[in-house]
Structure formats: structure tokens, C-alpha cells
Amino acid sequence: MPLTVLVIEDDEAIQGVVEDALSEGGFEAAMARTGEEAVTLLKGRLLRYRALVTDIKLLGKFNGWEVARAARDVDPNFPVVYMSGVAAREWATQGVPNSIMLQKPFATAQLTTALSQLLNERLAAGSSKA
Amino acid sequence: MPLTVLVIEDDEAIQGVVEDALSEGGFEAAMARTGEEAVTLLKGRLLRYRALVTDIKLLGKFNGWEVARAARDVDPNFPVVYMSGVAAREWATQGVPNSIMLQKPFATAQLTTALSQLLNERLAAGSSKA
Amino acid sequence: MPLTVLVIEDDEAIQGVVEDALSEGGFEAAMARTGEEAVTLLKGRLLRYRALVTDIKLLGKFNGWEVARAARDVDPNFPVVYMSGVAAREWATQGVPNSIMLQKPFATAQLTTALSQLLNERLAAGSSKA
Amino acid sequence: MPLTVLVIEDDEAIQGVVEDALSEGGFEAAMARTGEEAVTLLKGRLLRYRALVTDIKLLGKFNGWEVARAARDVDPNFPVVYMSGVAAREWATQGVPNSIMLQKPFATAQLTTALSQLLNERLAAGSSKA
Amino acid sequence: MPLTVLVIEDDEAIQGVVEDALSEGGFEAAMARTGEEAVTLLKGRLLRYRALVTDIKLLGKFNGWEVARAARDVDPNFPVVYMSGVAAREWATQGVPNSIMLQKPFATAQLTTALSQLLNERLAAGSSKA
Amino acid sequence: MPLTVLVIEDDEAIQGVVEDALSEGGFEAAMARTGEEAVTLLKGRLLRYRALVTDIKLLGKFNGWEVARAARDVDPNFPVVYMSGVAAREWATQGVPNSIMLQKPFATAQLTTALSQLLNERLAAGSSKA
Numbered sequence: 001m002p003l004t005v006l007v008i009e010d011d012e013a014i015q016g017v018v019e020d021a022l023s024e025g026g027f028e029a030a031m032a033r034t035g036e037e038a039v040t041l042l043k044g045r046l047l048r049y050r051a052l053v054t055d056i057k058l059l060g061k062f063n064g065w066e067v068a069r070a071a072r073d074v075d076p077n078f079p080v081v082y083m084s085g086v087a088a089r090e091w092a093t094q095g096v097p098n099s100i101m102l103q104k105p106f107a108t109a110q111l112t113t114a115l116s117q118l119l120n121e122r123l124a125a126g127s128s129k130a
Numbered sequence: 131m132p133l134t135v136l137v138i139e140d141d142e143a144i145q146g147v148v149e150d151a152l153s154e155g156g157f158e159a160a161m162a163r164t165g166e167e168a169v170t171l172l173k174g175r176l177l178r179y180r181a182l183v184t185d186i187k188l189l190g191k192f193n194g195w196e197v198a199r200a201a202r203d204v205d206p207n208f209p210v211v212y213m214s215g216v217a218a219r220e221w222a223t224q225g226v227p228n229s230i231m232l233q234k235p236f237a238t239a240q241l242t243t244a245l246s247q248l249l250n251e252r253l254a255a256g257s258s259k260a
Numbered sequence: 261m262p263l264t265v266l267v268i269e270d271d272e273a274i275q276g277v278v279e280d281a282l283s284e285g286g287f288e289a290a291m292a293r294t295g296e297e298a299v300t301l302l303k304g305r306l307l308r309y310r311a312l313v314t315d316i317k318l319l320g321k322f323n324g325w326e327v328a329r330a331a332r333d334v335d336p337n338f339p340v341v342y343m344s345g346v347a348a349r350e351w352a353t354q355g356v357p358n359s360i361m362l363q364k365p366f367a368t369a370q371l372t373t374a375l376s377q378l379l380n381e382r383l384a385a386g387s388s389k390a
Numbered sequence: 391m392p393l394t395v396l397v398i399e400d401d402e403a404i405q406g407v408v409e410d411a412l413s414e415g416g417f418e419a420a421m422a423r424t425g426e427e428a429v430t431l432l433k434g435r436l437l438r439y440r441a442l443v444t445d446i447k448l449l450g451k452f453n454g455w456e457v458a459r460a461a462r463d464v465d466p467n468f469p470v471v472y473m474s475g476v477a478a479r480e481w482a483t484q485g486v487p488n489s490i491m492l493q494k495p496f497a498t499a500q501l502t503t504a505l506s507q508l509l510n511e512r513l514a515a516g517s518s519k520a
Numbered sequence: 521m522p523l524t525v526l527v528i529e530d531d532e533a534i535q536g537v538v539e540d541a542l543s544e545g546g547f548e549a550a551m552a553r554t555g556e557e558a559v560t561l562l563k564g565r566l567l568r569y570r571a572l573v574t575d576i577k578l579l580g581k582f583n584g585w586e587v588a589r590a591a592r593d594v595d596p597n598f599p600v601v602y603m604s605g606v607a608a609r610e611w612a613t614q615g616v617p618n619s620i621m622l623q624k625p626f627a628t629a630q631l632t633t634a635l636s637q638l639l640n641e642r643l644a645a646g647s648s649k650a
Numbered sequence: 651m652p653l654t655v656l657v658i659e660d661d662e663a664i665q666g667v668v669e670d671a672l673s674e675g676g677f678e679a680a681m682a683r684t685g686e687e688a689v690t691l692l693k694g695r696l697l698r699y700r701a702l703v704t705d706i707k708l709l710g711k712f713n714g715w716e717v718a719r720a721a722r723d724v725d726p727n728f729p730v731v732y733m734s735g736v737a738a739r740e741w742a743t744q745g746v747p748n749s750i751m752l753q754k755p756f757a758t759a760q761l762t763t764a765l766s767q768l769l770n771e772r773l774a775a776g777s778s779k780a
Contacts, residue, residue: 003497021676025499026411069223076222092206093199097225100770107653109675113766116503120490133627151286155629156541230380237263239285243376246633250620281546329483336482352466353459355487360640367523369545373636393757415759416671506763510750589743596742612726613719615747 002028004047005115008038008054008067009083017108018053018083025112029053035062039070051079051115056087065094072096079118081111132158134177135245138168138184138197139213147238148183148213155242159183165192169200181209181245186217195224202226209248211241262288264307265375268298268314268327269343277368278313278343285372289313295322299330311339311375316347325354332356339378341371392418394437395505398428398444398457399473407498408443408473415502419443425452429460441469441505446477455484462486469508471501522548524567525635528558528574528587529603537628538573538603545632549573555582559590571599571635576607585614592616599638601631652678654697655765658688658704658717659733667758668703668733675762679703685712689720701729701765706737715744722746729768731761 005022007029009015019029030049032038035058042049052071056064064082071078080099082091083106091101098121100114135152137159139145145161152159160179162168165188172179182201186194194217198210210229212221213236221231228251230244265282267289269275279289290309292298295318302309312331316324324342331338340359342351343366351361358381360374395412397419399405409419420439422428425448432439442461446454454477458470470489472481473496481491488511490504525542527549529535539549550569552558555578562569572591576584584607588600600619602611603626611621618641620634655672657679659665669679680699682688685708692699702721706714714732721728730749732741733756741751748771750764 003495026497027499072223076219089206092227093202095227097222097227097229099227102770105653106769107676107762107766109677109762110766110769112497112499113503113763114770116497116500117507117767117770119496119500120492120504120507133625156627157629232380235263236379237286237372237376239287239372240376240379242627242629243373243633244380246627246630247377247380247637249626249630250622250634250637332483336479349466352487353462357482357485357487357489359487362640365523366639367546367632367636369547369632370636370639373633374640377637377640393755416757417759502757502759503763506757506760507767509756509760510752510764510767592743596739609726612747613722617742617745617747617749619747 002026003050003119004028004030005051005053006030006032006038006041006049008032008035008052008058008064010034010055010059014055014083014104018111021108021111022053022115024108025115027112027115034058034060035064035067036060038062038067042067042071042074045074051081051119053081053083053111053115056082056084056090065090068096068099079115081114081118083111132156133180133249134158134160135181135183136160136162136168136171136179138162138165138182138188138194140164140185140189144185144213144234148241151238151241152183152245154238155245157242157245164188164190165194165197166190168192168197172197172201172204175204181211181248183211183213183241183245186212186214186220195220198226198229209245211244211248213241262286263310263379264288264290265311265313266290266292266298266301266309268292268295268312268318268324270294270315270319274315274343274364278371281368281371282313282375284368285375287372287375294318294320295324295327296320298322298327302327302331302334305334311341311378313341313343313371313375316342316344316350325350328356328359339375341374341378343371392416393440393509394418394420395441395443396420396422396428396431396439398422398425398442398448398454400424400445400449404445404473404494408501411498411501412443412505414498415505417502417505424448424450425454425457426450428452428457432457432461432464435464440509441471443471443473443501443505446472446474446480455480458486458489469505471504471508473501522546523570523639524548524550525571525573526550526552526558526561526569528552528555528572528578528584530554530575530579534575534603534624538631541628541631542573542635544628545635547632547635554578554580555584555587556580558582558587562587562591562594565594570639571601573601573603573631573635576602576604576610585610588616588619599635601634601638603631652676653700653769654678654680655701655703656680656682656688656691656699658682658685658702658708658714660684660705660709664705664733664754668761671758671761672703672765674758675765677762677765684708684710685714685717686710688712688717692717692721692724695724701731701769703731703733703761703765706732706734706740715740718746718749729765731764731768733761 022029054064068080085104088103149159184194201208215234218233282289314324328340345364348363412419444454461468475494478493542549574584591598602621605624608623672679704714718730732751735754738753
């Protein structure tokens with residue numbers, strides 16, 4: 001019963017790297033190609049995603065900052081990891097609290113460690129609410 | 131040479147509490163009554179503010195979330211403390227990273243400790259950039 | 261509308277120091293003299309306490325470790341600060357997670373900072389649950 | 391010379407997952423099947439365990455909360471990671487300070503990251519005491 | 521029985537500010553005027569100092585970086601707070617781990633919060649060693 | 651485009667372990683055999699190293715403490731991980747702020763987690779400076 005992480009990334013090369021990294025860390029990646037698709041999936045709650053990993057510049061009308069806010073609207077403790085190159089400098093202004101920005105290029109261990117840090121803190125904070 | 135903190139709060143009773151708390155902690159409060167006034171002061175940089183303490187619901191067209199983003203546009207490490215009652219629940223969605231939300235009512239020590247924590251981290255992180 | 265902190269301490273000299281420290285920090289101290297009294301007050305929830313400050317060796321059948329566990333049963337995020345001399349060494353074994361142990365003697369600023377740190381984290385974590 | 395982690399888990403499927411995760415992270419798992427066995431091993435100190443990874447509901451008379459307290463009695467800085475499903479909600483009441491609760495199911499990276507965080511902090515804190 | 525903090529500062533105006541801040545926070549300041557004097561006091565251990573607050577540029581042959589290392593030689597967990605203007609930028613290179621740099625000018629609450637943060641962490645980490 | 655980490659270690663067995671651990675985590679190791687070589691590489695800035703992983707006792711005239719200070723002179727936020735056996739106890743005195751000491755022997759996950767923690771914090775802190 002793997003933990004499913006919702007990933008929004010349209011660059012296929014980076015998609016592959018992210019999927020491999022998550023798989024090695026014991027996570028399962030569910031890929032969304034646009035922000036709209038991701039928001040629909042998060043709000044539908046048909047599948048229980050455990051975290052969001054998102055690029056900033058997305059196909060379609062939403063960017064990564066907006067998708068993360070939509071995810072936090074659904075669950076205010078939702079773990080969020082952003083990945084970006086040039087947009088990383090906007091994190092201090094546009095990011096949500098308790099999120100992590102990975103500046104591209106990053107090592108795969110940075111991604112699995114970032115997710116684990118956020119999930120481990122969340123479990124601790126939320127352990128009494130299950 | 132006290133450290134000046136920009137405070138946006140239109141409730142005069144809370145203004146007084148905040149001014150007293152800051153004064154006891156060795157800070158000086160510069161009061162702004164609207165978000166526009168605060169944004170103008172921050173962008174003008176005539177006075178060097180060290181931190182922002184802001185209510186969420188403000189007179190005028192900006193709210194506290196927007197003023198904080200404007201402050202971070204000017205300085206991405208700018209310390210931000212929000213104060214709110216009902217809007218505190220939106221912090222996980224609307225707050226900037228590395229900010230602190232004080233839910234009203236709060237004790238004065240919470241405010242001076244919040245500012246000191248943010249300033250002490252900032253000094254450490256920025257000590258080589260002075 | 262001050263924030264009420266439940267304090268369990270039977271040494272009157274330390275009671276006075278704690279009351280003064282809390283008062284200067286903008287908190288109000290509600291004193292309990294035994295663990296039973298504190299547990300009854302916490303479970304009754306007639307007054308909304310914001311934090312527990314407790315000695316370890318208490319009059320009556322409960323010790324401070326047990327009162328803190330009772331408080332966390334009622335609210336799993338309840339801020340807990342222990343104060344002790346010799347029993348401080350048992351904190352790693354008997355303390356609850358995310359609590360702070362102040363070894364006597366301590367400075368008053370240590371107590372108000374400890375409470376503020378725990379309350380500020382709690383507000384952040386719990387801002388969406390209000 | 392691998393670092394040996396004492397693991398208490400009676401579900402063989404989870405045992406396998408934990409052993410694989412630890413092995414990939416460069417740790418060696420020493421399995422105990424009951425709390426009594428674990429407490430005997432920890433107190434005997436014949437082998438130097440570096441951390442405890444324990445389920446909460448255990449075969450025999452001890453549960454995971456009690457084994458962790460016994461480990462901290464021997465070494466107050468001993469790294470503790472709990473794994474549980476339903477009992478995760480009791481962590482805020484029954485866990486020891488500076489421990490991590492992993493709610494099942496968890497990703498393998500969460501376990502190795504949790505252990506590494508606790509060990510890295512411990513080495514830092516204890517580096518002068520060797 | 522106040523907690524004594526060793527302070528090295530030769531500017532009398534700042535000495536006064538530091539003494540007042542410590543006194544309000546429940547600490548007692550013991551002033552040293554040179555690094556040599558401070559090192560002698562720390563190594564003599566006649567009085568049990570709980571923390572060091574030091575300027576960087578000192579009268580005599582030692583600077584604040586060197587005094588802090590001498591203090592850590594005596595006690596590797598000793599709380600250290602540096603105060604400086606221009607030398608703050610050297611903290612990342614010359615400071616000891618787990619210390620705090622206060623860039624002048626600072627608010628008094630920053631100093632008492634810095635000391636309390638370091639002391640509260642130390643008590644937690646060291647609670648079993650008393 | 652892997653992230654290159656500068657590693658100073660003359661024991662070939664540990665070199666191999668470190669290289670394998672970094673490679674599995676998605677990092678690339680650039681080995682230096684002496685402190686002088688490392689300092690020359692860091693100051694030359696021909697290749698952009700992302701972090702330093704260094705033993706304490708080195709061949710040549712510099713030790714690991716000195717190389718780390720040289721790296722921080724070039725970039726005050728440079729991530730530093732020390733590896734040592736007996737010298738680990740000197741970390742509290744000789745280490746730079748915000749560094750991690752890994753006491754040998756350590757698990758490979760401890761190294762990749764340490765690097766990821768330092769890099770993830772750095773990216774967050776520095777996201778606006780790119």
C-alpha cells in the first residue's frame with residue numbers, strides 16, 4: 001500500500017527523474033500534466049494523496065503557487081514541495097508556510113528527504129487527529 | 131537607536147497593547163492605519179523597518195496577506211508576524227513562508243518572542259551579507 | 261482578555277515568581293495546588309486554559325508527568341512546561357513530546373519564552389482548525 | 391561496521407519492509423519479537439544498538455511506549471522511532487520527547503530519514519561527550 | 521538565586537543596556553572587560569556561569585570568537601550569544617555551532633529570547649546529565 | 651546535471667563508501683586528497699561545488715576545521731558536513747555554525763540526509779538571491 005504523491009511536471013525528462021526518486025523512496029507518483037487536472041484530483045478526493053510536488057510554470061491557467069494554495073484549502077497541513085529554476089526566487093513571496101522549495105537541478109535525495117521531513121512532522125502534529 | 135517595527139492595526143485598543151509590548155521589548159512601533167500606507171512606507175524605504183506586524187482585515191483595498199507579500203517583494207527575508215482572530219485559519223493558505231500567526235487574543239510575550247525569533251534567525255542567516 | 265495558564269506549584273516562593281513572570285508577559289496564572297485539582301479543572305473545561313506549567317513532585321496522588329498526560333488526553337496539542345530540580349533528569353523518559361523542561365532555578369524570561377514558543381507553534385499548526 | 395538498529399515488529403511482512411529499508415540506508419536491523427526481549431537486549435548492552443524502531447502493540451506484557459521508556463532509562467538521548475496505525479493518535483500523550491511517530495503505512499524513505507535526523511542531532515549534541 | 525551570565529563588553533552605554541535587559545529577564549550580569557578576564561573566570565569555575573554574551577572586538581589579546589571557543593572547551597554545550605556590528609558578517613566562519621549572533625543595534629527582547637532559547641534547549645538536551 | 655559535492659578523505663575504503671552513498675542519492679563526488687587541494691578548488695570556483703564533506707585529520711598542512719572556514723569565507727552559506735571518529739568531540743568548539751558532524755562509523759543514509767537537510771534549508775533561505 002504505497003503512499004501516493006501528486007506530481008505536476010510537464011518536462012518528461014524531469015518526470016522520469018522524479019518518478020524514479022519517489023519509487024526508490026517507497027512513494028508512488030501520480031502524474032498530473034496541468035494545474036487544473038491537479039486541482040480537480042485534489043478536490044475530488046477520490047484518491048488520498050499524501051503530498052504535492054509541483055513545478056511553478058504549468059500548462060494551463062494555474063501556476064504551482066495557485067495549486068498549492070488550492071491543496072491547502074482542502075487540507076491546511078498538506079505537505080507541499082515546489083521545484084523550480086528561475087521562479088525559486090519568488091518562494092519567499094508566493095510559497096505557503098511550511099513548504100520546501102527545491103531549486104533545479106536538485107539531487108534525488110533532496111526530494112525524498114524533503115517529502116519525508118514534511119510527512120514526519122505532519123504525522124507528529126496530526127497523530128491525535130486520525 | 132531603537133529598532134522600528136511597522137504595525138498595521140486600526141483597533142485603537144489593540145494598537146495600545148501592541149505599542150506597549152513592543153516598547154517593553156526594546157522595539158519602537160511605527161503605526162500605519164491602512165495597507166496602502168504601509169506598502170508606500172515599505173517601498174519608499176525612507177525609514178528602515180526591521181519587521182512587519184499586521185492585522186489581516188485592513189481599512190482600504192489591501193489585506194494583511196497582500197501587504198506581507200509586498201514587503202517580501204522588497205526584502206525576501208523580511209520578518210512578518212500576522213495577528214488575527216477568525217482569519218487565523220487562512221494562514222496555511224495565505225501566509226508567506228517563515229512567518230508567524232498570532233491568534234487573538236495573545237499575550238504580549240508571544241509578540242516580542244515571535245519578533246525576536248524571526249530577527250535572530252534572520253541575523254544568523256544574513257550575517258555575511260551586511 | 262488575558263490568556264490563562266494553569267500552574268501547579270506548592271512552594272509559595274516559586275508561586276510568586278511564576279505569577280509575576282506570567283503577569284509581566286501578559287499571561288494570567290490560575291494556581292492549582294494539587295495534581296487532582298489540576299486534572300479536574302482541565303477535564304471540566306469550564307475555563308479555557310491555554311497551557312500547563314507544572315512542578316513534578318506534587319501534593320496528592322498525581323505527579324507532574326501524570327497531569328501532563330491527562331492534559332494531552334483532553335487536547336493532544338496542549339502546551340506543557342515542566343519545572344523541576346532533581347527530577348529534570350527524568351524528562352527524556354517521562355516527558356510528553358513537544359514539551360519544555362525548565363531546570364530550577366530558571367530565569368523568568370525562560371518561562372515566558374518557553375510558553376510563547378509552544379503557543380506560537382501551536383497557533384501555526386492549528387490555525388486551520390479554529 | 392554497520393550501525394545496528396533494534397526493531398520490534400511481529401508482522402513478518404512489515405519486518406521485511408523495515409529490514410530492506412534499513413539495509414538500503416546502510417543500517418543493520420536486529421529484530422526482536424517481544425518487548426521483553428528488546429528490554430533485555432537494551433539493558434544487557436552486549437551489543438551497542440544505535441536506535442530503536444518499535445511497533446506499539448507488541449506480543450507479551452510490554453507495549454512500545456514502555457519499551458521506549460526503558461531504552462531512555464538506559465540512555466536518555468537514545469533515538470526512538472515508533473510505527474503504528476491506530477495507536478499513532480496516542481503519541482502526544484505516551485511518546486517520549488524527541489521521538490518520531492510514523493503512521494502506517496509509511497514510505498521507506500520516511501524511516502531512514504527519521505533515523506538519520508535523530509542520529510545526526512544526537513551526534514551533534516553528544517559530540518563532546520564521547 | 522539568579523542565573524549569572526558572563527558579559528564581555530567595554531562600551532559602557534551598551535553595558536548598561538545589556539545589564540538592564542538581563543535584569544528584566546531575571547538574569548544577573550557579571551561583567552568582564554577583557555577576554556583574558558573572561559577566560560580566567562570561565563576556566564576557574566569558581567562561579568557557575570550559565571551563558572556567555574560577548575562583543576567581538578575586545579580589549580586585550582583575545583577576541584570574542586576565541587573566548588567562545590575557550591568556553592566550549594570547558595563545557596561543549598555552553599550557550600553563546602555574540603553581539604556585533606561590522607563583525608557580524610564573520611559569524612558563519614568564526615562562530616561556534618548552536619550560537620546566536622545579534623547584530624547591533626538589537627532590541628532587548630532579542631537578547632533575553634536568544635538566551636532563553638539556548639538555555640531551554642540545553643536543559644532539554646542535558647536533563648539526564650544533572 | 652548532477653550536483654557536485656567536494657569530498658576530502660584519504661582513506662580509500664571510506665572514499666568508496668562516500669562515493670557510493672552520494673551516487674545513490676543523486677550527487678556526484680569530486681574527491682580531493684588534501685586540504686590544500688580542496689581550498690584551491692573552492693577558491694578557484696572553476697567548478698561550482700554545492701557542499702563540502704570533509705574528514706578532520708587531513709594530509710598536508712590544513713585540517714578539516716580550517717578547510718570549512720575557508721569554504722565559508724568564499725560563501726557564508728556553504729553546506730558543510732564533517733566526518734570523524736575521535737575528533738567529533740571537538741565539533742562544538744571548532745565547527746562552523748549550521749554544519750553537521752557525522753561520527754564514524756555512520757550509515758550512508760545519514761550522509762545523504764545531512765546534505766539534503768543543509769541544501770534544502772539553503773535553497774529556502776537563498777531562493778530570492780539567485
